Amino acid sequence: MQGQATQIIHAYKQAPWRVQRQWVGIFLLLVIGVAMIAALYLDVTARTAVTGREIQEMRVQITTIQRETADLETRLADLTSTAAMERRAVALGYRPVQPGELDYVAVPGFVKPEPAILLAAKDVSPQTDTLPAEYTQSLLEWLEDRVKFGGLR
Amino acid sequence: MKQQYAIRSLIVVAGLAVAVVAVIVQIIRIQTSEQAAVFLSQGDRYAGEFQMFYPERGEIYDRNGHLLAGNRTVYEVGVSLREMASPEAMAAALSANLGLTYDEIYKQLTQSPETWEYVVIQDYVPVDAVDKLKKLVEQLDNADDPRLSGLAFKPHLQRSYPENALASNVLGFVTRDGRGYFGIEEKYNDLLAGNPVQIWVPRDPNKATEIPRVPNGTSLVLTINRDLQAKVESILDEALSEYGAQNGTIIVTDPRNGEILAMAATPRMDLNNYGNYFSLYDNGSQYNRAIGTTYEPGSVLKVLTMAAALDAGTVRPETTFIDTGAIEVGGITIQNWNRDAWGEQNMTGCLQHSLNVCLAWISSQMGSQSFYGYMDRFGLGHPTGVDLSGEAPGRLKRPGDGDWYPVDLGTNAFGQGIAVTPLQLLTAASAIANEGRMATPHVLYSMLRDGHQYNVPSQYAGSPISAETANTLNEMLAVSLEQESSMALLPGYRLAGKTGTAQIPTDYGYDGFHTNVSFVGWGPVDDPQFMVYIWMEQPSTSIWASETASPVFSKVVEQTVILLNIPPDVVRSQVTK
Numbered sequence: 001m002q003g004q005a006t007q008i009i010h011a012y013k014q015a016p017w018r019v020q021r022q023w024v025g026i027f028l029l030l031v032i033g034v035a036m037i038a039a040l041y042l043d044v045t046a047r048t049a050v051t052g053r054e055i056q057e058m059r060v061q062i063t064t065i066q067r068e069t070a071d072l073e074t075r076l077a078d079l080t081s082t083a084a085m086e087r088r089a090v091a092l093g094y095r096p097v098q099p100g101e102l103d104y105v106a107v108p109g110f111v112k113p114e115p116a117i118l119l120a121a122k123d124v125s126p127q128t129d130t131l132p133a134e135y136t137q138s139l140l141e142w143l144e145d146r147v148k149f150g151g152l153r
Numbered sequence: 154m155k156q157q158y159a160i161r162s163l164i165v166v167a168g169l170a171v172a173v174v175a176v177i178v179q180i181i182r183i184q185t186s187e188q189a190a191v192f193l194s195q196g197d198r199y200a201g202e203f204q205m206f207y208p209e210r211g212e213i214y215d216r217n218g219h220l221l222a223g224n225r226t227v228y229e230v231g232v233s234l235r236e237m238a239s240p241e242a243m244a245a246a247l248s249a250n251l252g253l254t255y256d257e258i259y260k261q262l263t264q265s266p267e268t269w270e271y272v273v274i275q276d277y278v279p280v281d282a283v284d285k286l287k288k289l290v291e292q293l294d295n296a297d298d299p300r301l302s303g304l305a306f307k308p309h310l311q312r313s314y315p316e317n318a319l320a321s322n323v324l325g326f327v328t329r330d331g332r333g334y335f336g337i338e339e340k341y342n343d344l345l346a347g348n349p350v351q352i353w354v355p356r357d358p359n360k361a362t363e364i365p366r367v368p369n370g371t372s373l374v375l376t377i378n379r380d381l382q383a384k385v386e387s388i389l390d391e392a393l394s395e396y397g398a399q400n401g402t403i404i405v406t407d408p409r410n411g412e413i414l415a416m417a418a419t420p421r422m423d424l425n426n427y428g429n430y431f432s433l434y435d436n437g438s439q440y441n442r443a444i445g446t447t448y449e450p451g452s453v454l455k456v457l458t459m460a461a462a463l464d465a466g467t468v469r470p471e472t473t474f475i476d477t478g479a480i481e482v483g484g485i486t487i488q489n490w491n492r493d494a495w496g497e498q499n500m501t502g503c504l505q506h507s508l509n510v511c512l513a514w515i516s517s518q519m520g521s522q523s524f525y526g527y528m529d530r531f532g533l534g535h536p537t538g539v540d541l542s543g544e545a546p547g548r549l550k551r552p553g554d555g556d557w558y559p560v561d562l563g564t565n566a567f568g569q570g571i572a573v574t575p576l577q578l579l580t581a582a583s584a585i586a587n588e589g590r591m592a593t594p595h596v597l598y599s600m601l602r603d604g605h606q607y608n609v610p611s612q613y614a615g616s617p618i619s620a621e622t623a624n625t626l627n628e629m630l631a632v633s634l635e636q637e638s639s640m641a642l643l644p645g646y647r648l649a650g651k652t653g654t655a656q657i658p659t660d661y662g663y664d665g666f667h668t669n670v671s672f673v674g675w676g677p678v679d680d681p682q683f684m685v686y687i688w689m690e691q692p693s694t695s696i697w698a699s700e701t702a703s704p705v706f707s708k709v710v711e712q713t714v715i716l717l718n719i720p721p722d723v724v725r726s727q728v729t730k
Contacts, residue, residue: 052357067226067310070209071280074223077315082383099645099711104720106728112718 201355208347211370215379225313231273236303314424322418322441326427339542344371372601376412384712385415397693402443404686408583410611411592444544447572451655454568461527464618483559505633513563530617531581548572579686586681588620631678641703645721650674652698667691670698
């Protein structure tokens with residue numbers, strides 16, 4: 001009985017098709033693993049490329065918007081310049097006030113306002129934080145980073 | 154049979170293995186060859202480019218937030234020669250919209266060096282012209298007509314001045330190379346221009362790098378009141394026309410802190426056409442005569458002489474002087490403006506009648522050391538430190554200088570033989586209006602950067618006289634104006650001031666026919682809130698300041714009190730009570 005079992009095991013182990021199947025299995029496993037990593041890598045790099053391109057386009061948009069804002073401010077100033085406003089006032093029937101035509105009213109406690117914050121002190125430069133590493137790292141760099149510093153964040 | 158196949162298989166495998174090894178060897182050889190480094194560097198060259206990021210030049214506002222200097226979009230119009238389909242059509246379209254000749258453009262398009270891929274036809278093209286070209290391109294594109302293929306428009310900013318010539322002498326201008334000239338634009342060029350940053354920008358989107366912030370240039374808020382500036386310029390232009398004067402200057406300041414509220418000078422130029430500069434000015438000192446041109450001020454300087462004498466205790470308001478019409482100083486006889494003797498006068502009378510003899514006597518009584526010491530402390534002969542480019546220091550001769558003579562002690566006392574800028578004398582006189590303290594004149598009110606406003610504190614330039622002296626002289630000058638029934642007066646407001654009619658020095662002595670007329674004044678006397686300086690060169694309708702500069706002062710004050718909301722004295726006294 002024991003002899004028969006040993007013979008079966010021996011025959012099984014020695015079967016060439018079993019050995020070949022094992023090798024094929026290992027090879028396929030490796031191929032699938034590599035394919036998965038490649039697909040993941042391709043996906044990440046593709047998304048990085050798209051995001052990078054979007055960043056480049058947004059950078060151009062920011063520059064354009066800043067330029068247009070400056071241009072519009074200047075155009076608005078053209079429309080409200082002293083000469084333009086005077087022309088409009090005259091056209092509307094207004095005339096400069098004469099000293100005798102002014103009435104001053106004493107208001108107790110009134111303090112003449114000083115020119116304080118005179119305008120919207122704008123900051124047209126984008127206040128962006130540093131680009132996250134996800135947008136600039138390759139998969140290999142990300143893996144290296146993980147190996148160096150350990151663990152997932 | 155099996156063995157035969159095995160041998161063949163081995164041969165095939167060996168052959169493939171050799172081929173694979175050969176490929177690998179070749180790959181390694183290419184990667185490590187000398188040429189590889191060359192190819193790599195060539196590849197790197199096209200991997201990206203260094204881009205210079207120029208910050209937007211800071212804007213300039215008046216004290217109420219009105220834009221005085223901004224930035225406007227203009228275009229560089231160019232043609233990509235490789236894409237160009239029809240140079241004839243391109244030249245025709247561009248010449249019709251850019252103001253260039255057809256031949257000029259056609260030559261650029263067809264005779265450019267072969268290595269050129271892009272040619273700039275014109276830069277700083279206004280939006281209107283570019284819009285017309287863009288419409289034309291769009292129409293042709295819609296019709297699948299390629300005749301304007303390759304036409305490119307690159308937008309960028311150019312300095313623009315919405316108020317054109319208003320305050321041009323204060324603002325200065327910026328040329329196309331981005332550098333500021335004169336006034337604020339030159340003085341604060343570094344602040345306004347910001348710092349350009351050069352950055353390597355990769356073309357590979359995988360290597361998107363962060364472009365560091367390039368902060369815009371600092372925006373500036375000036376102490377100038379735009380509306381007052383416009384009124385003052387208008388008054389100056391009318392006055393020059395009415396009195397036949399060649400040029401003129403009017404300055405309005407706040408004596409309490411040195412803020413310049415308006416500064417008008419002639420000639421002015423449209424800052425959007427700064428190419429006119431050379432046709433308007435012979436030299437840079439003429440750009441802003443209020444700070445760049447010196448002249449002998451004449452009798453307006455008497456207020457400083459009197460201030461010095463009162464402060465030194467040489468005279469008191471009630472001190473009497475018997476005017477005989479002449480006095481000898483340094484061996485030279487000095488006479489009054491009308492060569493008359495005015496008899497017994499107190500110090501207010503000396504100022505009211507502008508008596509040269511009296512003031513020469515006063516400076517002689519003070520002595521040169523004391524007199525010049527005071528003039529020095531008033532800042533004569535030194536730049537005021539105003540934050541505008543191109544200020545002249547003036548000239549105050551002193552004993553010991555090669556060109557100083559003893560008679561100068563007498564003539565300097567009434568403003569002859571001494572060279573000042575209008576702003577210099579105004580600053581000196583501000584000590585009288587501001588209880589003995591002079592404030593450094595300035596036009597910068599605040600700076601705007603990164604969303605924050607930084608107000609610039611006023612700086613005081615010393616106290617040449619005591620507050621008591623200042624108040625005494627303040628009253629004397631107000632009384633002298635009132636007793637003179639001066640044309641400088643304005644109903645409802647008590648004002649102090651002094652005229653100055655000065656002969657003009659030439660290489661052959663003083664010009665006997667022309668004068669410079671000036672007026673320095675301030676108000677309200679009990680609480681001075683504004684100071685005004687007038688200077689007109691060579692008026693032809695009258696040579697006297699009392700008939701020319703005085704009425705101009707009154708007009709300026711009339712507008713100043715309206716625009717600064719300063720009520721008449723009666724109303725102010727009610728509010729104070």
